[in-house]
Amino acid sequence: MLIGKRVFIAEFTRRPNRFEAYVKLNGEELIVHVPNTGRCKEILISGSTVLLREEINPSRKTLYDLIAVYKNNKLINIDSQIPNKVVDEALKYKKIKSLVKYNIVQREKIFGNSRFDFKLSNELGEEYYLEVKGVTFEVNGKTMFPDAPTKRGKKHLLELIESKRKGFGAGVLFLIQMSNVNSFSPYDDMDKDFGEALRLAYNNGVDIFAYECIVGENLITLSKSVEIIL
Template sequence: MNYTPALRPATLIKRYKRFLADVVTPEGTEMTLHCANTGAMTGCATPGDRVWYSTSDSLTRKYPHSWELTETQQGDWIGVNTLRANTLVREALEAQRIPELSGYTSLRAEVKYGDEKSRIDFLLQADSRVNCYIEVKSVTLLEQGRGFFPDAVTERGQKHLRELTKIAEQGARAVLFFAVLHSGIEDVAPARHIDVRYAELLAQAQQSGVEVLCYKAQLSPTGIDLKKAISVTS
């Protein structure tokens, strides 16, 4: 996924009200960015970090600039716009670059499913194959050299695990896909210390046949791309 037009740099002053961040440009201009990440963003939003932002040409947006990447003072790159995770995964699926999920002929997004009235991120279908339901999660939390998900208690994420478990039990293919958007993460584990219920549901889901895939992205101001599979540990 390429950034068009190119991203521009600024220095983070602060993030606040979840959806907003104040920054200062290299020219000394202060402005407010929209932040699409509703999570805790632990380690991703330290004042003084370099941030990279995109600009929309929409005339109706109150905040035309969107926070895309963080370049931390430790040298890590982080994709903080969680909306990009689905775009990355879709591109990889369409290009058949995820071997575990290749060979399907139909891809649909945001399909309604489940007893709890959810929408699956992607539904893959093909003749003579069972349906494949894929839920995508963006991973950006790095602690003590390991990546963790989630970075805050997530009732929505818990619901998705329950739905995937039921899908697997019914005989379809159910996949939880971790898109790692942090250059410092080399393996991922459930954040039991943050959301113990999520960790419990993930273990139950895997026992019921839910597959867990994890791919790491390469990030830069010119674009981001899923590059390699990394391990998920319990």
């Protein structure tokens, strides 16, 4: 998918809280919005090169969103609103082979006590619930999730298990918001409970997907599957 707004290159300086950061753009220090509540400490380093998306809205406090950062030569998208849009596009263009039989794609559907990112179905009456998680943490080609503890993420996995038990299809897709990676794993050192829940989900028939992306300064699209190491 193309990013249909103007994108600017800037220098990251600091991030005083989860939602705001300071950058230098054309020699001027500006405050920008960070559309990601994860820590991102290993990439949002003072002096790093970042991408800003212009958001012209008179009700906003800031003019820009900080949407991506260069880690050496690797561009990592960190916009938490992007994964669902990328997966929506991939589902409609049949880029996820295991899910091609579903031609009805619905967003934000409730099952039990959770709101899943997608409900997929077809004319045969088959239904499938899919949750999407964006991945931005990478070390030497190994990507992991989450980069901060997530009780909500564990809850989603347990609800996917319940949907599977009730006869529905169920899966979680980890969208790795960068290219050229080797593997994906749960980040047990960050959140052991999430890792245990992910393995429990897998053992109960929940599908686990991991896909990397092609990421450019004005585009991001789902690319190819990545080895999963649980």
